[in-house]
Structures are given as C-alpha cells and as structure tokens.
Amino acid sequence: METINVSLGIMKYTFREVIDSDIEEICHFPQSEIELYYMFPITDYPLTKLVLVEHLKNRYNSMVFLYEDKVCGFANFYGVEKDKQCALGNLVVSPDYRNKGVGQFIIETMEQEAQRLYNVNELHIACINENTTGLLLYEKLGYIPFEMSRRLAKDGKIRLMITMKKVFKD
Numbered sequence: 001m002e003t004i005n006v007s008l009g010i011m012k013y014t015f016r017e018v019i020d021s022d023i024e025e026i027c028h029f030p031q032s033e034i035e036l037y038y039m040f041p042i043t044d045y046p047l048t049k050l051v052l053v054e055h056l057k058n059r060y061n062s063m064v065f066l067y068e069d070k071v072c073g074f075a076n077f078y079g080v081e082k083d084k085q086c087a088l089g090n091l092v093v094s095p096d097y098r099n100k101g102v103g104q105f106i107i108e109t110m111e112q113e114a115q116r117l118y119n120v121n122e123l124h125i126a127c128i129n130e131n132t133t134g135l136l137l138y139e140k141l142g143y144i145p146f147e148m149s150r151r152l153a154k155d156g157k158i159r160l161m162i163t164m165k166k167v168f169k170d
Contacts, residue, residue, distance in 0.1 A: 013105050018062040018074070023049050026064070026074045029092045037153055038131045039092040044154065059089065061113060065106050072097035073106045077114065079124070085165075086114050087124040091134075103137055115168060122167045129160040142166050 018026075026047075030036035033045040043051050056062050060080050065073035073093045080086040088110050093102045107125075114120045125143055127134045128151070143164035151161045 012067070013072070013102070014066045014069075015063050015106075015109055016066070018056070018064050022064045022071055022074075023052055025071050025094075026092070027052055029074065029094050031095055033155070034130070035092075037159075038128055038134065039090055041128070041151065041153070055090075060086070061117065062090075063110070063113070065102060065109070067097065067102070073102045075106050075110050077110070077118075080118055081120075082118045083120070085120050085122045085124060086118055087126065088114075089126075091125075103134075104141065107137070107141055111166065111168070121169050122165045124163055124165045126161050126163045129162055135162065135164075138164050 027049055028046075030039050030045065030047055036043065036045045036047055040047065040052075040055070043055070056076070059076040059078050062076040063074070064071045065075075071094065073091075075091040076089055077086045078089045088107065091103070091106060093106070111123055114123050125138050127138060129135075143166045145162050145164050147163040149161045149163075151159050153159050
C-alpha cells in the first residue's frame with residue numbers, strides 16, 4: 001500500500017487505499033440521515049461497518065485522505081468504463097475537516113487517479129439537489145450538469161439527483 005504526499009496551500013495531505021482499520025472511522029463521518037443520504041443513498045442511518053464493507057465490494061479504488069495521519073476524507077469510483085468514463089462516489093469529508101479544502105483535494109486527486117488508472121475522458125459526479133455545498137464545489141471545479149433524475153428517499157420525499165461531468169479530453 002502506497003501513501004502519496006501532496007501539499008495544498010499550507011496543509012499537507014496524503015492519500016492511500018482504504019484498510020480495514022479505516023472503515024469504522026468512515027462510518028462516523030455522516031453526522032445525520034441527510035448527510036448519509038448525500039454520501040450513500042441506499043442505506044439506513046447510522047452507517048455500519050458491515051454495510052460499508054459489503055458496499056465497497058462493488059466499488060473501485062476506495063481511498064482515504066489523511067492530514068497528519070488522521071483520516072479526513074473518503075471516496076471511490078464506480079461505473080468504470082476504461083478509456084471512456086467513470087463516476088466518483090461515496091465522497092465524504094470528516095466533520096473536523098470540512099471547509100478546509102479537503103473536498104477539493106479529494107476531487108482533484110480522484111480526477112488524476114481516474115485518468116491515470118482508467119484513461120478516462122470524463123468523470124461523473126451525482127449530487128442531490130439539496131446538497132448546495134457539494135453542487136457549488138463541483139461547479140467551481142469545472143463540472144457541468146448533464147442529467148437529472150428523481151429519487152425517492154427513505155423519508156418518503158422525492159429528491160432530485162443531478163449528475164454532473166467534467167470532460168478531460170475529447
């Protein structure tokens with residue numbers, strides 16, 4: 001397992017593949033039912049280790065992002081179509097590290113990894129319409145909406161899933 005060191009401003013972040021001891025900590029990142037829905041819309045709150053471990057079997061390159069060896073974020077890929085596209089999923093930042101550039105670091109790192117590992121032309125990100133913070137960050141980083149779909153949430157409310165993409169090469 002390789003750990004990569006990167007500086008973002010004055011803060012130094014690293015990232016690596018998820019290991020078993022990270023799972024429990026990741027489960028505590030979503031602080032409410034709606035936060036979990038933004039990260040992982042098909043499960044119940046609170047997120048459990050068993051559910052997350054099972055879910056990750058269908059994902060690619062699950063990574064944790066660290067600041068001074070403390071896990072501060074998590075993301076992975078799904079829908080990988082080599083030489084074409086993939087999607088960034090389960091993106092979540094620890095409550096202690098929000099609004100400090102970690103989300104941007106995760107997205108930019110995963111963009112580079114998607115291109116390096118899968119030679120993709122575009123990366124997709126799906127975001128619930130109520131997640132204004134996420135939508136604004138994705139837009140700032142060059143993602144544009146291209147698809148919308150209705151989703152029935154566990155609370156019975158219909159929410160709008162906005163799928164955005166960033167094109168790297170034609």
